[in-house]
């Protein structure tokens with residue numbers, strides 16, 4: 391499971407994909423800054439959660455982690471559920487769950 395999580399971290403590091411994941415999670419903000427789902431679920435004056443290189447960090451509550459961690463924080467779910475959600479959102483499946491041949 392930790393291997394799979396690592397693969398997702400490697401997979402989701404380009405900005406367009408991160409942006410899509412963030413907006414699908416219902417996060418709003420501007421530029422690379424978002425309102426933290428942990429401490430600012432309803433928004434606020436300034437978005438304090440920064441996403442860069444596939445990692446996030448909130449300067450308000452100190453929450454940080456990888457993309458899988460962001461999904462967990464925003465959806466209040468466990469790692470397995472977060473990865474399943476990412477598979478569904480991106481339409482991708484990583485190793486251990488091979489796609490059938492075309």
Ligand SMILES: [Zn+2]
Pocket residue numbers: 426427428429430439448449450451452453
């Ligand atoms: Zn926060």
